[in-house]
Amino acid sequence: MTTPPALQLAGVSFDYPDGHTALRDLNLSVADGEHVAILGPNGSGKTTLVLHLNGILRATTGSIEIDGLPLDEANLTEIRRRVGVVFQDPDDQLFMPTVRQDVAFGPATLGLTGPDLDTRVQLALERVGMTAAAERAPHHLSFGQRRRVSLATVLSMDPTVLVFDEPSANLDPFARRELADIIQAAPQTTLIVTHDLLYAAELCPRAVIIDNGTIVADGPTATLLADADLLAAHRLELPRSATLARTQDGPRPRDEPTNGP
Amino acid sequence: MGRVAWIAPSVEQGRNNDDMSGDHHDLGTLHAPLETPVHSIDATVKLVCLLGFLFAVVATPPQAVPAFAIYLMLVVGVEACARLPVRVLGRRLLIEIPFVAFAAALPFIGVGPHREIFGLSVSIAGCWAAWSILAKATLGTAATVVLAWTTPVTDILAGLERLHVPRVLVAIAGFMVRYLDVVAGELHRLQIARVSRGDNPRWFWQGRAVAATAGTLFVRSFERGERVHNAMLARGFTGQFPTTAPDAGPRRWFPAIVWPGAACAVAIVAITR
Numbered sequence A: 001m002t003t004p005p006a007l008q009l010a011g012v013s014f015d016y017p018d019g020h021t022a023l024r025d026l027n028l029s030v031a032d033g034e035h036v037a038i039l040g041p042n043g044s045g046k047t048t049l050v051l052h053l054n055g056i057l058r059a060t061t062g063s064i065e066i067d068g069l070p071l072d073e074a075n076l077t078e079i080r081r082r083v084g085v086v087f088q089d090p091d092d093q094l095f096m097p098t099v100r101q102d103v104a105f106g107p108a109t110l111g112l113t114g115p116d117l118d119t120r121v122q123l124a125l126e127r128v129g130m131t132a133a134a135e136r137a138p139h140h141l142s143f144g145q146r147r148r149v150s151l152a153t154v155l156s157m158d159p160t161v162l163v164f165d166e167p168s169a170n171l172d173p174f175a176r177r178e179l180a181d182i183i184q185a186a187p188q189t190t191l192i193v194t195h196d197l198l199y200a201a202e203l204c205p206r207a208v209i210i211d212n213g214t215i216v217a218d219g220p221t222a223t224l225l226a227d228a229d230l231l232a233a234h235r236l237e238l239p240r241s242a243t244l245a246r247t248q249d250g251p252r253p254r255d256e257p258t259n260g261p
Numbered sequence B: 001m002g003r004v005a006w007i008a009p010s011v012e013q014g015r016n017n018d019d020m021s022g023d024h025h026d027l028g029t030l031h032a033p034l035e036t037p038v039h040s041i042d043a044t045v046k047l048v049c050l051l052g053f054l055f056a057v058v059a060t061p062p063q064a065v066p067a068f069a070i071y072l073m074l075v076v077g078v079e080a081c082a083r084l085p086v087r088v089l090g091r092r093l094l095i096e097i098p099f100v101a102f103a104a105a106l107p108f109i110g111v112g113p114h115r116e117i118f119g120l121s122v123s124i125a126g127c128w129a130a131w132s133i134l135a136k137a138t139l140g141t142a143a144t145v146v147l148a149w150t151t152p153v154t155d156i157l158a159g160l161e162r163l164h165v166p167r168v169l170v171a172i173a174g175f176m177v178r179y180l181d182v183v184a185g186e187l188h189r190l191q192i193a194r195v196s197r198g199d200n201p202r203w204f205w206q207g208r209a210v211a212a213t214a215g216t217l218f219v220r221s222f223e224r225g226e227r228v229h230n231a232m233l234a235r236g237f238t239g240q241f242p243t244t245a246p247d248a249g250p251r252r253w254f255p256a257i258v259w260p261g262a263a264c265a266v267a268i269v270a271i272t273r
Helices: A048-054 A072-083 A099-109 A112-128 A143-155 A173-185 A197-205 A221-226 A228-232 A240-249 B002-016 B043-059 B065-081 B086-109 B124-149 B153-162 B165-194 B208-235 B260-273
Strands: A007-015 A023-031 A035-038 A063-067 A085-086 A161-165 A191-194 A204-212 A214-220 B114-117 B118-124
Touching: A007 A048, A023 A048, A035 A197, A048 A085, A048 A161, A048 A191, A063 B002, A072 A085, A085 A143, A085 B208, A099 A112, A099 A143, A099 A214, A112 A143, A161 B065, A173 A197, A173 B086, A191 A197, A197 A221, A204 A221, A221 A228, A228 B002, A240 B124, B043 B065, B043 B153, B043 B260, B065 B086, B065 B260, B086 B124, B118 B260, B153 B165, B165 B208
Parallel strands: A035 A191, A035 A204, A085 A161, A161 A191
Antiparallel strands: A007 A023, A007 A063, A204 A214, B114 B118
């Protein structure tokens, strides 16, 4: 028996109540443990897609499966446990009075209590290096620390799929590096939704470009980012400095996808 | 110009802040992290003691003036133990002014027998009512200031949860604490952006931009509320708030309980006499 893909979207379309079509016939399959970048300009449907992955928005047509489990009302709790979404603004994600309580919120809603809950919280905070801040209030942390705590709040639910919405936004270079190291080491299937192309290139061997609610390109990140015309057609661009370095030194070698479909 | 000068120092302060979370309008600053006997008492015990004390004060008839003198001594005693400076207490008591302002009118609008004081005819019942509001509000506020001075906000929330206050109420209080800072920061940025574009409303009829700011802040806060709710749903929230307050271990009620105990004894004597 073959393992089902960690994430399978088939013909997913979504219309907002005002009639705006945000996703059109979107098909995507992500293998277990794969790190994939979802690239696209503003308004291309990236965040709408994120909200579909754990059933906060429900597709108008099409189906979504996580580890072979169809996303429907009966599986909603389990799917929300399996898919950990790290939202763009940590102030939206961190709503409890202390870091510890926030990290405990998810597993506690799943019914964990006592030492089991404490262990989960402890492990999640250790993973992101924020154990010392457990009793602090989220608004007393730096932006980078808040983003790492946001990640801990989903890690504590023991997810199989991690989804990051613009993880590098508003981070200083050092915080960016700290977060990249954590993401890189994550054994989970990971989706990084971003328009930070260098971050995508560093963290994900595979990338898909989404524009106007549908996937317009899917392949090795290095190949897609080398195609300047493709990028330009979808309002994406590598930083000038990166392009310059490339023309001077020739193309840099990049990881090829190891377990992509 | 005055407005810009007022904003500028806090921008500077935000930049120099190690926490990097920008400007702080923090409820947490009500708490002073000192080591006193009152600080070391468990938050749950303090909440129960405060409730007991407030109950005694409210139940005491206003005519029992000596009882209020004893309450005052009890509050002052605890404040001394908590090393709460009188100046800080005085400043924090100002918050009761809007609430007790009404009391000032009672001697003049009260009914029943009147008496001449300094050439003014005042209602006797109105005077007692005014005294009652002023004394009880002041004692209550002073006692609450001690709680805020000696207990971090997060401990108070956890204490409420352990006392089985409905979790949705604790959560609402928690959200308020959590987002006051975020919303205040947003307001601050909106103000800076407005002043940067030359706005300087001085008179009431120039207040259109201020009103627009308030509207924008409301819409932004509403949208944030929706995003926070999404983040909660994403972590499995189904409408029931789970218990997340850490276990505080065994509670020591003695000697803290002596304080509300004394107040309750005084109240019982005052009521039964």
